[in-house]
Structures are given as C-alpha cells and as structure tokens.
Amino acid sequence: MAQGYQADKARKEAVNALGRELARRSKSRCEFCGAAGRPLEVLEVLPLPDRPDPTRAVLLCEPCAEGGRGGRLEPYERWRFLEETVWSDVPAVQVMAVRVAKRLQRANVVWVQDLLSGLYLDPEIEAWAGQSG
Numbered sequence: 001m002a003q004g005y006q007a008d009k010a011r012k013e014a015v016n017a018l019g020r021e022l023a024r025r026s027k028s029r030c031e032f033c034g035a036a037g038r039p040l041e042v043l044e045v046l047p048l049p050d051r052p053d054p055t056r057a058v059l060l061c062e063p064c065a066e067g068g069r070g071g072r073l074e075p076y077e078r079w080r081f082l083e084e085t086v087w088s089d090v091p092a093v094q095v096m097a098v099r100v101a102k103r104l105q106r107a108n109v110v111w112v113q114d115l116l117s118g119l120y121l122d123p124e125i126e127a128w129a130g131q132s133g
C-alpha cells in the first residue's frame, strides 16, 4: 500500500510539473473556456500514458476541470464555448472537449447535437476520443 501511495504521489508531482509548460501553451488561460486570472489545474487525458506528457494533458480552470474529469456539467449552458473548443488545434484539448460534448449529447442538450453533427475529426483524434481507459 505504501508503495502505491508513493507511486501516486510521484505521478501527481510529475503531472503538476507539466503546469509550467502547459501555461506557456495556453498563455495561462483555461484551455477550455479561455478564462484568465483563475487557478488552473493540469488534467491528464485518458488513457494515461506511461509517464505524464504535456501532449496528453490539458490546463483547465476549476469548473472546466470538474466537467473534464467526468463530474458535474450543470448548468449545461456554461459549456457553449465548446462550439469553439472542439476545433482546437491542440489534440489533447480537442479530445477532452469532444468527450464532454458527447456527455452533453447524452443529456439531450439541443445545441450540442448541431455541434457534433457538424464536427469533422481527424481519424486519430476520433479514435483517441473514443477511448476511455
């Protein structure tokens, strides 16, 4: 158990260490909603790579990280920015945006149906977005 804890802790530190590089990529803004001047959190995009990798991680504000982790999405209207974010040229951002959009689609959010039906995804991105673990 102690070993697992150490491994978790080491991973967490390595993930947090990506923050600086991701802040450069995102100009210290949330990579989902574009919010600036807020605390930002590094979130890895599943499936987890062997070691934390900035190309497989995103930098998000608190409510965006909550949704990105699979948590609460209400109020659904706050996610309207996904209409732009799903076209991000950063693959990890695009994949996570598509996953959140698909959850909104399952919740029958009307504007998301249009967003997803008009979306063209690179086959690699589509395959990645379809993986969960």
Ligand SMILES: [Zn+2]
Pocket (backbone or CB within 6 Å): 030, 031, 032, 033, 034, 035, 060, 061, 062, 063, 064, 065
């Ligand atoms: Zn945000």
